[in-house]
Amino acid sequence: MKSILMALILAGLAGTAWARGDISLIARTCNGCHGIGGVSAGTSIPSIGGLPREYLRNVMKQWKYDERDSVSMGRIIKGFSDDEIDALAAYFAAKPWVPVRQAAPATLLAHGRQVADANCRDCHGLTGNDPDVDAPRINGQWAKYMELELEKYRSKEFKLPHRRMGKAANQMKRPADADGVAAYYGAQGR
Numbered sequence: 776m777k778s779i780l781m782a783l784i785l786a787g788l789a790g791t792a793w794a795r796g797d798i799s800l801i802a803r804t805c806n807g808c809h810g811i812g813g814v815s816a817g818t819s820i821p822s823i824g825g826l827p828r829e830y831l832r833n834v835m836k837q838w839k840y841d842e843r844d845s846v847s848m849g850r851i852i853k854g855f856s857d858d859e860i861d862a863l864a865a866y867f868a869a870k871p872w873v874p875v876r877q878a879a880p881a882t883l884l885a886h887g888r889q890v891a892d893a894n895c896r897d898c899h900g901l902t903g904n905d906p907d908v909d910a911p912r913i914n915g916q917w918a919k920y921m922e923l924e925l926e927k928y929r930s931k932e933f934k935l936p937h938r939r940m941g942k943a944a945n946q947m948k949r950p951a952d953a954d955g956v957a958a959y960y961g962a963q964g965r
């Protein structure tokens with residue numbers, strides 16, 4: 776009896792160790808697109824290492840349960856259990872956020888900063904590194920990617936459920952405001 780119990784305990788321990796090992800293995804399948812540690816090489820694929828855990832978990836669950844449209848991620852994420860999604864969110868949230876500063880013309884940056892100050896700073900912070908718990912960091916996120924995301928938030932065909940973010944995106948004029956603000960946040964290092 777004792778040895779059966781022991782075997783069960785050992786199997787249980789091995790199970791947790793395996794599950795933990797598993798997540799870093801699964802996370803490597805993300806690196807091919809998102810980069811090692813979730814730092815993307817650009818330009819239309821976002822960095823994900825160091826984003827808030829709550830945000831990561833939300834978006835992945837929304838893709839899994841068809842509450843959020845996407846180009847690629849919906850298909851990829853459907854292959855994972857809810858527990859794996861939680862573990863992936865924790866794994867990438869624990870990585871440091873590494874902004875990739877991108878250069879842009881000074882006039883575009885100056886206009887983008889005005890837009891950010893008026894429309895975005897409440898939720899993302901003026902430099903994009905002080906987000907609300909359900910919002911992503913966007914300082915040094917890829918500008919091209921952000922431009923594309925802002926377009927999706929503005930489109931009626933594309934389902935992105937966060938209403939206040941959608942409203943903020945729709946208040947901007949295209950292309951001057953949207954491209955300016957994407958360039959501005961993409962240029963922020965901290």
Ligand code: HEC
Nearest residue numbers: 804805808820821823831834845846847848849851863911
């Ligand atoms: C084939 C390339 C590819 C792979 C592999 C991939 N992703 Fe993505 N990921 C994308 C693209 C492209 C986007 C932009 C959204 C979209 O169009 O789907 C994205 C967006 C995301 C976002 C949203 C980031 C944000 O700032 O809103 C998260 C979170 C994410 N991916 C997590 C993961 C995780 C975790 C894995 C591994 C299980 C993974 N991705 C694997 C291509 C990929």
Ligand code: HEC
Nearest residue numbers: 821894895898909910911921924935936937939940943956
């Ligand atoms: C009311 C709060 C709020 C305001 C104002 C706001 N955002 Fe957001 N933003 C969010 C939240 C929350 C999310 C995540 C939304 C989701 O889960 O769908 C988000 C998502 C984003 C994303 C997508 C990032 C990604 O990786 O997919 C970008 C880019 C973005 N915001 C830029 C902006 C810009 C630029 C402005 C100003 C024009 C702005 N936001 C104003 C709350 C806000």
